[in-house]
Amino acid sequence: METNALSRRNFLRVSGIAGSALCLGFYFPANAKKGELITVNTADLSGFEFNAWIRIDANGKVTLTDHRAEMGQGSFQSVPQIIAEELEVDLKDINVVFAQGDPVKYGSQITGGSSTIRGSYKKLLKLSATAREMLITAAANKWNVPASECYAGSGYVIHKPSGKKLHYGELVADASKLTPPKEVKLKDASAYKLIRKPLQRMDTPMKTNGEAIFGLDKKLPGMVYAVVERSPRLRGKVKSFDGSAALKVPGVKQVFKIQMMVFNTTRDGVVVIANSTWAAMQGRKALHVEWDESGFEHVNTADIYKAHEDLLKTKEGLSFKKQGDPDGILNKADKKIDVIYQTPYQAHAAMEPLNCIAHYQPDKIEIWGPIQAPDWVQGDITSKFKMPKGKVIVNMTFLGGGFGRKAFLDYTHEAVAISKEIGAPVQVVWTREDDIKQGPYRAGISYRGQGSVENGEISALKFKMAGQNIDHWNGPSRDKANNSTAEGFLKPYYDSIKNLSFADVPYEMPLPNMWWRSVYASTNGFAYESFMNEMAVLAGKDQLDFRRQYLKDERCQALISKMEEVSGWKSRKKNEGFGVAITECFETTVGQVVKVSRNAAGKVKIDKVWAVMDCGWYVNPDIITAQIEGSVVMALGAATIHEITFKDGLVEQHNFYDYLMPRMSDMPLVEVHIMENPADAGGVGEPGLPPFAPALTDAIYDLTGNRIRKLPFNMNAI
Amino acid sequence: MITITVNGQRHDIEADPNMPLLWVIRDILGLTGTKFGCGAAQCGACTVHLNGEAVRSCVTKINRAAGQNIVTIEGLSANNNHPLQLAWNEMSVPQCGYCQSGQLMSAAVLLRENPNPTDQDIDDAMSGNICRCGTYQRVRAAIHKAAAMQTEGVKS
Numbered sequence: 001m002e003t004n005a006l007s008r009r010n011f012l013r014v015s016g017i018a019g020s021a022l023c024l025g026f027y028f029p030a031n032a033k034k035g036e037l038i039t040v041n042t043a044d045l046s047g048f049e050f051n052a053w054i055r056i057d058a059n060g061k062v063t064l065t066d067h068r069a070e071m072g073q074g075s076f077q078s079v080p081q082i083i084a085e086e087l088e089v090d091l092k093d094i095n096v097v098f099a100q101g102d103p104v105k106y107g108s109q110i111t112g113g114s115s116t117i118r119g120s121y122k123k124l125l126k127l128s129a130t131a132r133e134m135l136i137t138a139a140a141n142k143w144n145v146p147a148s149e150c151y152a153g154s155g156y157v158i159h160k161p162s163g164k165k166l167h168y169g170e171l172v173a174d175a176s177k178l179t180p181p182k183e184v185k186l187k188d189a190s191a192y193k194l195i196r197k198p199l200q201r202m203d204t205p206m207k208t209n210g211e212a213i214f215g216l217d218k219k220l221p222g223m224v225y226a227v228v229e230r231s232p233r234l235r236g237k238v239k240s241f242d243g244s245a246a247l248k249v250p251g252v253k254q255v256f257k258i259q260m261m262v263f264n265t266t267r268d269g270v271v272v273i274a275n276s277t278w279a280a281m282q283g284r285k286a287l288h289v290e291w292d293e294s295g296f297e298h299v300n301t302a303d304i305y306k307a308h309e310d311l312l313k314t315k316e317g318l319s320f321k322k323q324g325d326p327d328g329i330l331n332k333a334d335k336k337i338d339v340i341y342q343t344p345y346q347a348h349a350a351m352e353p354l355n356c357i358a359h360y361q362p363d364k365i366e367i368w369g370p371i372q373a374p375d376w377v378q379g380d381i382t383s384k385f386k387m388p389k390g391k392v393i394v395n396m397t398f399l400g401g402g403f404g405r406k407a408f409l410d411y412t413h414e415a416v417a418i419s420k421e422i423g424a425p426v427q428v429v430w431t432r433e434d435d436i437k438q439g440p441y442r443a444g445i446s447y448r449g450q451g452s453v454e455n456g457e458i459s460a461l462k463f464k465m466a467g468q469n470i471d472h473w474n475g476p477s478r479d480k481a482n483n484s485t486a487e488g489f490l491k492p493y494y495d496s497i498k499n500l501s502f503a504d505v506p507y508e509m510p511l512p513n514m515w516w517r518s519v520y521a522s523t524n525g526f527a528y529e530s531f532m533n534e535m536a537v538l539a540g541k542d543q544l545d546f547r548r549q550y551l552k553d554e555r556c557q558a559l560i561s562k563m564e565e566v567s568g569w570k571s572r573k574k575n576e577g578f579g580v581a582i583t584e585c586f587e588t589t590v591g592q593v594v595k596v597s598r599n600a601a602g603k604v605k606i607d608k609v610w611a612v613m614d615c616g617w618y619v620n621p622d623i624i625t626a627q628i629e630g631s632v633v634m635a636l637g638a639a640t641i642h643e644i645t646f647k648d649g650l651v652e653q654h655n656f657y658d659y660l661m662p663r664m665s666d667m668p669l670v671e672v673h674i675m676e677n678p679a680d681a682g683g684v685g686e687p688g689l690p691p692f693a694p695a696l697t698d699a700i701y702d703l704t705g706n707r708i709r710k711l712p713f714n715m716n717a718i
Numbered sequence: 719m720i721t722i723t724v725n726g727q728r729h730d731i732e733a734d735p736n737m738p739l740l741w742v743i744r745d746i747l748g749l750t751g752t753k754f755g756c757g758a759a760q761c762g763a764c765t766v767h768l769n770g771e772a773v774r775s776c777v778t779k780i781n782r783a784a785g786q787n788i789v790t791i792e793g794l795s796a797n798n799n800h801p802l803q804l805a806w807n808e809m810s811v812p813q814c815g816y817c818q819s820g821q822l823m824s825a826a827v828l829l830r831e832n833p834n835p836t837d838q839d840i841d842d843a844m845s846g847n848i849c850r851c852g853t854y855q856r857v858r859a860a861i862h863k864a865a866a867m868q869t870e871g872v873k874s
Contacts, residue, residue, distance in 0.1 A: 210751015512795025
């Protein structure tokens with residue numbers, strides 16, 4: 001390809017900045033469709049050890065790289081917004097491209113744990129400022145003036161005394177020969193021109209006219225389509241199959257058996273290859289497959305929760321934290337509660353069903369798709385298919401939602417295995433039913449909260465969880481508590497409650513489960529914060545005052561005051577229900593106040609949600625607001641509308657007709673506030689989700705006296 | 719052979735007459751702005767206009783569209799300048815963006831039939847379109863905004 005030839009010839013390497021090299025060089029983006037993001041073919045550049053977020057060509061065209069996935073959370077806007085700030089370029093003048101999977105160049109690329117900004121902003125600021133300083137030095141050298149007389153702005157270096165200016169494109173060749181400065185001065189937050197501004201997203205235009213290329217939209221020459229009939233139960237094996245009827249469907253080319261890796265196990269499937277997605281789907285309908293699924297027929301939802309409850313009542317579990325003598329005090333206490341909370345299994349159900357294109361060739365493997373962790377996929381495919389390093393090329397498209405599911409490796413592995421079998425590029429398409437019925441799911445977790453109060457204060461608190469752990473695939477059992485399992489609970493509580501214990505009671509069940517937006521906090525937050533609200537009632541305290549008493553840390557105190565102020569907490573009326581919750585995950589704390597009332601028909605409705613987020617340093621307040629609005633909707637669905645259930649080892653849900661989603665008419669009004677403080681950046685994409693369900697159920701309790709401890713619940717039945 | 723008109727262009731299609739319009743548009747015509755979300759008329763991601771009406775292309779067989787006029791998101795406006803597209807941009811409505819073609823195509827019919835919709839009208843017209851990212855609040859605000867822009871445009 002011409003692009004790569006130019007790249008090889010003209011890339012100039014400058015190394016040694018902040019542990020990651022900076023590339024300033026000549027680069028011509030491929031002549032791709034506008035919405036199709038251009039990627040540099042790193043395989044052809046493997047002789048260079050560079051880390052390229054910034055490319056500037058001789059015409060001054062600036063190309064910035066988004067090294068993380070764009071799945072709605074806004075990395076495509078916020079990563080360039082950071083770089084452009086210190087590089088001194090205007091966002092209207094730049095191109096943004098997605099990186100390929102390459103952890104050597106970019107460091108971690110996993111778009112999960114709300115880590116895009118918090119995990120890379122300091123590095124991005126520094127390497128952008130470094131590039132700017134090199135361009136300034138190049139200009140100063142050219143003009144033979146001191147660099148201190150020059151400054152950068154809008155893609156130019158300007159000599160202040162004379163007003164002379166040169167475009168970055170005219171300086172890039174000289175700049176790239178300079179030794180990067182070791183130290184650069186970063187802007188003070190008060191001087192930001194782009195960061196902190198609610199700028200419109202650059203990916204919106206291509207998402208309003210059909211130009212944005214998602215995984216399913218990518219096509220390769222000679223590509224065929226595949227759908228796979230997978231075992232309806234986990235780890236099912238194909239006993240036999242008959243593809244003769246499928247092969248008679250017009251367009252169907254091949255039928256064969258395949259194995260997909262699910263964690264450290266395999267799941268069998270039968271593949272139908274065709275010349276269109278529709279033909280492949282029709283071919284699958286004509287398949288006859290006999291499965292061996294022994295061992296999984298007895299998995300039933302009711303039994304899972306019964307087992308949780310038995311464990312919570314009979315086992316102490318693995319301790320996260322224990323201080324004082326909670327058991328002794330609870331035994332003697334007069335005023336105490338002992339309650340169980342239950343949360344359901346959930347599917348991710350991103351709007352874009354899973355899909356992946358793979359092209360297996362003897363000397364390299366190329367992959368395109370909606371992929372949250374291109375670096376993980378590269379590593380996984382390289383080792384599983386025994387390819388030499390650098391011969392697995394992973395290209396990210398836009399993702400039609402991810403929520404954790406598209407950070408898993410099963411669907412990419414399966415696509416490569418199919419391409420290897422047929423020796424051609426293939427797009428593997430999952431139907432909505434495949435997406436909902438195959439998992440992995442967010443695990444349903446149950447909790448037991450025991451607590452006592454004396455003189456309006458918590459005298460003892462004992463909390464236990466029981467449910468599947470995400471890292472269950474690493475081994476059959478656990479002997480030590482995994483701290484990430486405790487996400488969602490505010491750490492300041494640890495310091496202020498003298499007698500407390502937290503524990504996790506292992507529950508082994510071979511259902512495939514994994515991270516789902518906000519991970520453990522999504523269920524922990526509901527249980528812990530519901531329990532805190534129950535303790536507040538037991539103590540005879542206002543829920544916000546009660547938290548003020550225990551969350552003594554300065555940032556929490558400010559957050560509580562803000563929640564009180566924006567929600568009109570003190571002036572709430574008798575016929576309104578108000579509820580609160582505050583949770584922390586991924587270094588960000590979010591408090592929400594939910595207001596409910598009864599409508600004319602007597603049904604409970606949500607009037608408003610106030611969300612206050614303390615995420616420290618941040619980039620784009622409008623994206624943060626959108627993330628919280630969306631988190632509330634996702635939490636609303638998981639709390640009141642849908643759940644995954646199992647009967648005789650089969651998932652009972654199929655599609656959006658029985659795995660229902662919140663719709664326009666369910667949308668509550670959400671008002672978002674962001675705390676201003678000098679703390680380091682926390683996550684944004686996930687922490688808005690956990691506090692919603694406990695704040696909602698608390699509001700319903702406030703209005704009706706009915707305390708809901710089991711999710712999901714039916715709003716219409718209250 | 720089935721003839722359809724898509725975004726003003728005539729196409730002669732060789733396909734199984736039962737193939738849904740969605741797959742004809744995407745796999746045969748290569749117009750990928752129309753999305754596959756559920757295949758069961760549940761989510762609205764595949765919404766296109768068939769003779770001006772919003773239909774779910776995932777359950778509309780190609781033979782039902784024979785000889786008729788289809789508009790997809792690529793044909794909603796010449797330059798991404800339908801009032802809804804302008805409002806969508808101004809308010810940064812999309813997050814992942816996958817459902818937004820369908821949201822826009824549903825909203826376009828609403829706005830044509832009802833130039834000044836109320837919140838209830840928007841609920842009624844848009845509740846067939848699922849957004850998993852939860853952009854509903856912005857979709858609603860942007861429809862109101864587009865309605866205002868359209869009214870302004872008519873006045874001036």
